[in-house]
Amino acid sequence: MFAIVAGLATLHEQARRMSSTLSALADSGAIVAREEIFFDDSREVLDHRSTFELNRVTRILGIDRVARRSTPEAAFGDLIERVNKICSKCRIAVALVSGFLAWCMAIFLHLGETTSFFSSLAPHHRDRQAIDAWTRAAYEAWWASVDHHWTHKLYLAYAFIAFYIILMFHLTGACVLYIIYGMRHLTQSSADWSNYDGCFGWRPVADVYRTVVFAVFLLSCAITVMLVMLGLRYFWFVAVAVALYVGVTPLFLIVPRIIWADVAETAKKSRIRELQKALTSRIDTRNCAILAEMDRCRSSDISPLRLTTVWMKTSFVTAVVIPVTLAVVQVVFPVVLAAD
Structure with a gap:
């Protein structure tokens, strides 16, 4: 529940910082328009491919269409306008679909809890029947069990919010990765050589990146707790959240470093x-x-993605160590159980 509250606050702070990041980069001179490259010395026909370094990936992502219709000064602004229009048109549909998926994930978590919650804490020196009885008694005494009607409803609401935050974090991250890849081709990286912010104009990006690292850290903690309480043999009740964390979340920490x-x-x-x-x-x-x-x-x-030593260690743990550990355990542990 702490992760839910902190995650909601982090998502809000992340959005607030993102809303001013691009304009701050342009104002400080950290990003500037690309130098124009023409087909001949007459400087009449712009070579869009060479100017924007267009390639197969930019064509697949639709960045080519924006670049070929724009000038170097307006190209990145046109891309942002295009993304905003798409997001504006799809926001209701995305909210409804995400809400439905979040509710389904909350129901699956509920089913997993009624099946195996507290099983990892059971005294395993007892026989199977005694363990099942202990787990059932522990669940029935839990404040959010189905036997406690109103607090159970409250818990489901918290679970819904948690999964909705996870889905929104991933959707937002996908949009941001698209934008910064477009920035890579539609603008020229530079710096504020007066170094007013101590990061040569790139501090807004570093501030946003820290919220991403913290959000991933919260997600790793929440998923780890869920897996511990459900028991690893029942991880498939939260398989969607685990798959997003293991397969997608590391991209939000690694891809920006590659692009920049x-x-x-x-x-x-x-x-x-x-x-x-x-x-x-x-x-x-x-x-x-x-x-x-x-x-x-x-x-x-x-x-651009400057972090302190603590943040660097946190990003490495959340992006590499925990996902790899979870993936290995989920593969190996069921095999061991089957052998037993």
């Missing part, structure tokens, strides 16, 4: 080219200042 892996190198090369144009052959105070600025650019630590 070359941000620092791109920003530094662009800045150094600009500075080199201002250099002259003479050695004077102005040239010394430019050379010093070039050295600062080369040594600058530009990291």
Whole structure:
């Protein structure tokens, strides 16, 4: 229940930060329009493919259609407008479908609890019949069991909200991955060289990424508790949530790092080219200042997804260790039980 409340607050905070992230990146100069590449020296016909580095993936995702109808200055804004229109048209249908799926997942969890809840805590030194009797008595005494009508209804409502949050987190994450992949092709990565925010203009992205890491951590805790209380042999009662966590959630932590892996190198090369144009052959105070600025650019630590050591360890555990452990246990444990 703590994870549910904290997850709802985190999802809200994540949405609030996302709403201002793109404009903040543009205002600080962390992202700029791509340099135009033309087919010939007349500079009349824009080479969209070379300008936006279009490929098979961008064609499949529909980014090509946006890029070929836009200029470098307007392309990314047109993509955002397109995504917003699609989300606006589908929001009611998505809410209804997600609500239905969340309710089904809550009902399946309820069925699993009536079957095996507290079984992992049962004193296993007893015989099978005694264990079943202990588990049944423990469930009947639980405040959210079917024998406690109103608190049971409250618990189902909490379960519904929890699964709805999980589905919304994944849908939001999918949209964000689409947008940042589009950003990779429709904008040019740069930096705020005044370093006003301490992250060369990329702090808004780092702030959002921290909410993603925390949300994944909460999800891992909630799913781990569910599996422990249900018993691993009954994990299929929450199979959808486990599948989303093991198969999809790690992408939200890993894919952004892949997409933005070359941000620092791109920003530094662009800045150094600009500075080199201002250099002259003479050695004077102005040239010394430019050379010093070039050295600062080369040594600058530009990291869009900057995390502290604690956050880095948390992201690794939630993205790699726990999903892999859950996957291995779910495969091995039933085999061991069958052998016994």
